[in-house]
Amino acid sequence: MNLKELAHHLNLSQTTVSRALNGYPEVGKATRRRVADEANRLGYRPNAHARRLATGRAHAIGYVFPSDRTVMIDPLFSDFVAGAADVYTSQGFETLLHAGGQEDEMSVYRRYAEGGAVDGVVVQASHVDDPRIALLNELKLPYIVHGRTGDAENTYPWLDIDNCGAFQKATKLLTDFGHKRIGLLNGLETITFALHRRQGYENALREKGLAIDESIRFSGLMTEENGYRHTKRILQQPNAPTALLLSSMLMVWGAMRAVNELGLVVGKDVSMIAHDDGLPFLSADGLVPALTTTSSSIRAAGSRVAELLLERIENPEGEVPHELWNVDLIVRGSTGQAPR
Amino acid sequence: MNLKELAHHLNLSQTTVSRALNGYPEVGKATRRRVADEANRLGYRPNAHARRLATGRAHAIGYVFPSDRTVMIDPLFSDFVAGAADVYTSQGFETLLHAGGQEDEMSVYRRYAEGGAVDGVVVQASHVDDPRIALLNELKLPYIVHGRTGDAENTYPWLDIDNCGAFQKATKLLTDFGHKRIGLLNGLETITFALHRRQGYENALREKGLAIDESIRFSGLMTEENGYRHTKRILQQPNAPTALLLSSMLMVWGAMRAVNELGLVVGKDVSMIAHDDGLPFLSADGLVPALTTTSSSIRAAGSRVAELLLERIENPEGEVPHELWNVDLIVRGSTGQAPR
DNA sequence: AATAAAATTGAAAGCGCTTTGGATAAACAA
DNA sequence: TTGTTTATCCAAAGCGCTTTCAATTTTATT
Numbered sequence: 001m002n003l004k005e006l007a008h009h010l011n012l013s014q015t016t017v018s019r020a021l022n023g024y025p026e027v028g029k030a031t032r033r034r035v036a037d038e039a040n041r042l043g044y045r046p047n048a049h050a051r052r053l054a055t056g057r058a059h060a061i062g063y064v065f066p067s068d069r070t071v072m073i074d075p076l077f078s079d080f081v082a083g084a085a086d087v088y089t090s091q092g093f094e095t096l097l098h099a100g101g102q103e104d105e106m107s108v109y110r111r112y113a114e115g116g117a118v119d120g121v122v123v124q125a126s127h128v129d130d131p132r133i134a135l136l137n138e139l140k141l142p143y144i145v146h147g148r149t150g151d152a153e154n155t156y157p158w159l160d161i162d163n164c165g166a167f168q169k170a171t172k173l174l175t176d177f178g179h180k181r182i183g184l185l186n187g188l189e190t191i192t193f194a195l196h197r198r199q200g201y202e203n204a205l206r207e208k209g210l211a212i213d214e215s216i217r218f219s220g221l222m223t224e225e226n227g228y229r230h231t232k233r234i235l236q237q238p239n240a241p242t243a244l245l246l247s248s249m250l251m252v253w254g255a256m257r258a259v260n261e262l263g264l265v266v267g268k269d270v271s272m273i274a275h276d277d278g279l280p281f282l283s284a285d286g287l288v289p290a291l292t293t294t295s296s297s298i299r300a301a302g303s304r305v306a307e308l309l310l311e312r313i314e315n316p317e318g319e320v321p322h323e324l325w326n327v328d329l330i331v332r333g334s335t336g337q338a339p340r
Numbered sequence: 341m342n343l344k345e346l347a348h349h350l351n352l353s354q355t356t357v358s359r360a361l362n363g364y365p366e367v368g369k370a371t372r373r374r375v376a377d378e379a380n381r382l383g384y385r386p387n388a389h390a391r392r393l394a395t396g397r398a399h400a401i402g403y404v405f406p407s408d409r410t411v412m413i414d415p416l417f418s419d420f421v422a423g424a425a426d427v428y429t430s431q432g433f434e435t436l437l438h439a440g441g442q443e444d445e446m447s448v449y450r451r452y453a454e455g456g457a458v459d460g461v462v463v464q465a466s467h468v469d470d471p472r473i474a475l476l477n478e479l480k481l482p483y484i485v486h487g488r489t490g491d492a493e494n495t496y497p498w499l500d501i502d503n504c505g506a507f508q509k510a511t512k513l514l515t516d517f518g519h520k521r522i523g524l525l526n527g528l529e530t531i532t533f534a535l536h537r538r539q540g541y542e543n544a545l546r547e548k549g550l551a552i553d554e555s556i557r558f559s560g561l562m563t564e565e566n567g568y569r570h571t572k573r574i575l576q577q578p579n580a581p582t583a584l585l586l587s588s589m590l591m592v593w594g595a596m597r598a599v600n601e602l603g604l605v606v607g608k609d610v611s612m613i614a615h616d617d618g619l620p621f622l623s624a625d626g627l628v629p630a631l632t633t634t635s636s637s638i639r640a641a642g643s644r645v646a647e648l649l650l651e652r653i654e655n656p657e658g659e660v661p662h663e664l665w666n667v668d669l670i671v672r673g674s675t676g677q678a679p680r
Numbered sequence: 681a682a683t684a685a686a687a688t689t690g691a692a693a694g695c696g697c698t699t700t701g702g703a704t705a706a707a708c709a710a
Numbered sequence: 711t712t713g714t715t716t717a718t719c720c721a722a723a724g725c726g727c728t729t730t731c732a733a734t735t736t737t738a739t740t
Contacts, residue, residue: 002696013720018698028718045454049398050696052389053725065425075415075621085405086440094457095437100426114385117434223621250621253593260600261628281415281563281590288597342726353690358728368688390726393695 006044010035021046052116061088061309062118064108065099075250076277076298077124080146083302084122091310093119106135113139120313122146122305125191126158142316144309146301148192157312159305159323163196164203166294166327167245170273171204173292173329174243178338179271180210181241183234185227185251186219194219197247197275216241227254235262235270242338246274249282252291271335289333296327346384350375361386392456401428401649402458404448405439415590416617416638417464420486423642424462431650433459446475453479460653462486462645465531466498482656484649486641488532497652499645499663503533506634506667507540507585510613513632513669514583515548518678519611521581523574525567525591526559534559537587537615556581567594575602575610582678586614589622592631611675629673636667 007017012035020027020035027035038044052058063081085095096118098108109132112118120142123132128150136143137156145158174182184201187194198219202212215237218230227246231254234241246255252274256266264270267289276284276293278300284291308321347357352371360367360375367375378384392398403421425435436458438448449472452458460482463472468490476483477496485498514522524541527534538559542552555577558570567586571594574581586595592614599606606612607629616624616633618640624631648661 003698004696014697015699015721016719019719022698026718031718043454045451047393047696048455048457049389049392050725051698053387053393053727054696054698056725058389075418075619078415078418081437082439085437089438089441089443095439097421097425097435097437098429099422099435101429103429111385114383115388117388221621223623225623225626228626253622254626257628279415281561282593283563283565286565286568286594288601343728344726354727355691355729356689359689362728366688371688387726390695391728393697394726394728396695 001042001044002047003044006035006039006042009042010038056116058116058119059092060094060096060118061306062096062098062108062112062121063124064105064112064121065097065124066105067100067102075279079277079279079299080124080302083297083299083304084306087303087306087310093310106131109135109141110139113141120144120309122309127190128192128195140316142309142312144305144312144321146305148196150192153322154320157308157321159301159308159321159325160193161296161301161325161327163193163327164200166275166296166329167197167200168204169200169327169329170245170292170294171201172207173331173335174245174271174273175204175208175210177243177271177335179241179243180338181213181216181239182210182243182245183216183231183241184218185222185230185234185244185246185255186217187222187247189219194247201245222248222250224250224254227251228258229254231255231258232261235259235264242269243271243335244273246272249274249276249279249284249291249293252282252284252287256287267334267336269339271338273335276330284330285332287334292332292335293330294327295330296325301325341382341384342387343384346375346379346382349382350378396456398456398459399432400434400436400458401646402436402438402452402461403464404445404452404461405437405464406445407440407442415619419617419619419639420464420642423639423644424646427643427646427650433650446471449475449481450479453481460484460649462649467530468532468535480656482649482652484645484652484661486645488536490532493662494660497648497661499641499648499661499665500533501636501641501665501667503536503667504540504543506615506636506669507537508544509540509667509669510585510632510634511541511544512547513671513675514585514611514613515544515550517583517611517676519581519583520550520678521553521556521579522583522585523556523571523581524558525562525570525574525584525586525595526557527562527587529559534587541585562588562590564590564594567591568598569594571595571598572601575599575604582609583611583675584613586612589614589616589619589624589631589633592622592624592627596627607674607676609679611678613675616670624670625672627674632672632675633670634667635670636665641665 003014003017007014010017016027017035020032088095123143123145126145126147126149130149133149133151133156148158148160171182186198189195189198205212216234220226244255246252259266259270266272273292276295278297284293343354343357347354350357356367357375360372428435463483463485466485466487466489470489473489473491473496488498488500511522526538529535529538545552556574560566584595586592596606599610604610613632616635618637624633
């Protein structure tokens with residue numbers, strides 16, 4: 001049933017019915033109640049497309065993935081978008097996923113903006129030279145970056161965790177324990193979270209006058225297998241590190257497998273710290289030894305990113321939001337004194 | 341720029357321009373070319389809402405999650421929807437996620453259907469008594485179930501893997517190796533995939549006249565910690581099983597941790613088989629020992645589900661599709677003879 | 681040249697809602 | 711009672727596209 005029919009049933013104009021249902025104050029109380037009751041009774045459902053056309057608002061948020069699919073398989077995304085979707089849904093917005101297909105990602109943004117398909121987008125997997133910022137600014141499509149780019153940090157909206165600080169603190173903890181050679185298993189360093197983590201790691205090494213050695217580092221996809229393969233490679237070389245810093249819990253299993261295979265003991269022969277995104281199927285404190293982690297909830301980040309974006313949509317000329325979240329360093333049994 | 345303006349530029353009617361851009365055969369070739377060129381030159385972008393209102397088609401597929409959030413955190417979903425989104429995007433459809441908020445899931449389906457927000461939905465985490473089937477049939481909203489319900493299997497559209505057969509074969513392999521007590525770590529058995537897996541496991545035990553012992557079983561969330569905790573519990577009791585069957589790779593790490601802690605060796609003291617959904621961050625063959633698995637690609641299932649749903653949308657009165665996919669049993673080093 | 685058929689293009693209505701620019705009714709003050 | 715103000719309700723246009731039901735132009739036939 002559409003609004004016209006409902007209005008006819010009520011012997012009211014479409015204007016009055018629309019206003020009654022949408023909370024306009026100039027509709028009388030009794031009328032408002034009549035309309036609501038009848039809408040319920042007759043099963044009236046507003047047509048989202050008509051509403052969007054009439055208002056010029058999409059009430060939808062886009063998550064656009066490049067045609068290259070590696071980002072999409074990221075299990076972090078499930079949690080990230082779960083946090084966000086709750087916020088959107090509560091505010092009457094839809095969550096749109098765009099993945100795959102042949103269309104270039106930039107072209108998708110353009111089509112979304114100029115065709116009015118979404119009210120805003122979340123930019124993920126940000127790069128130093130990210131062309132999306134300039135494009136979205138040109139298109140005047142509200143957006144927020146989850147992460148950062150190389151642009152001046154007060155010129156575009158973003159939310160990030162302090163990856164640099166986190167890995168600097170983690171590396172410092174290890175150096176405080178006397179570790180002089182620390183391996184790093186990172187994510188793709190074209191993405192700024194991983195770049196910042198490496199920078200933090202290097203900052204801490206420099207502070208202690210320790211060498212930066214690329215041969216005890218890995219950057220790439222954060223999989224169990226890469227965790228295993230590169231931990232093994234790193235620990236088997238001469239002058240092997242006595243500590244490892246990992247960018248994701250997803251690599252921890254492989255890393256621990258490798259350590260065990262080499263007859264080493266985590267927390268004794270080799271210290272280990274990993275970044276914990278708070279994935280529920282993979283908890284850090286249940287491991288043995290319990291893992292020292294840099295911790296930040298990806299789900300909470302998803303929620304906050306959603307809130308900031310909706311505020312931005314509501315008030316596009318408002319202050320440009322940027323939040324840098326501190327990261328907890330939770331010290332558990334997987335870190336200890338460097339062996340002699 | 342809208343279509344009216346474009347038409348004005350071209351000195352053509354909106355009808356002709358619309359037809360030219362949408363491939364209607366009755367538009368002359370030269371006119372078609374002129375329109376396409378000018379649309380490109382002037383940056384015309386169709387308004388998706390207007391198009392949807394005019395055609396009555398949403399060109400969107402809904403994935404609706406219950407308000408309870410446990411399903412959404414499932415990392416399998418990332419891969420499942422990645423497979424599907426590629427299909428939808430290629431066909432000009434959007435992928436809509438609905439998670440969280442206060443609205444009841446059934447109410448969301450009703451609003452989607454009657455408000456025309458989506459052209460179809462994918463039903464996930466299906467139950468034996470799943471009320472969504474009846475509702476979607478009543479609403480006449482095209483859908484497909486990923487999994488099965490208790491309804492007669494030719495009365496609703498679904499795609500599933502042969503969970504029962506897979507776990508029956510896996511259990512049989514273990515009994516063939518002489519294992520007489522086999523532990524099962526399953527998913528939530530209110531969801532039919534897990535129920536079918538348990539049925540397969542029990543079928544194989546019955547075939548060999550072996551006891552069905554609930555004390556060596558677990559069903560619940562498939563997390564690393566549950567894998568650890570319940571493997572430990574199961575293996576520490578008197579008359580412990582000599583083999584384990586796990587419903588997800590996500591539990592394998594915990595299970596192996598527990599086995600190691602008990603001083604046992606996988607493949608020697610205890611055999612292990614797990615279900616492998618083909619998650620790229622967690623491969624089965626790279627483990628040591630390489631894991632015997634029941635294998636099926638969740639991403640491929642996502643793609644196929646999407647194809648079947650789009651066909652259903654195109655032809656709602658067509659034959660009701662149902663596909664049961666065989667599951668490979670890939671035998672690797674984690675299974676061996678029962679110890680004496 | 682006239683007529684018929686085919687090809688191409690067009691006017692206007694409609695999809696279902698919102699909102700502009702009112703009109704009308706009720707309440708209040710002189 | 712009359713005039714003014716406030717509250718409540720309404721007609722119609724428009725958002726931007728598609729599609730129905732034509733009209734016009736071009737081509738073929740007699």
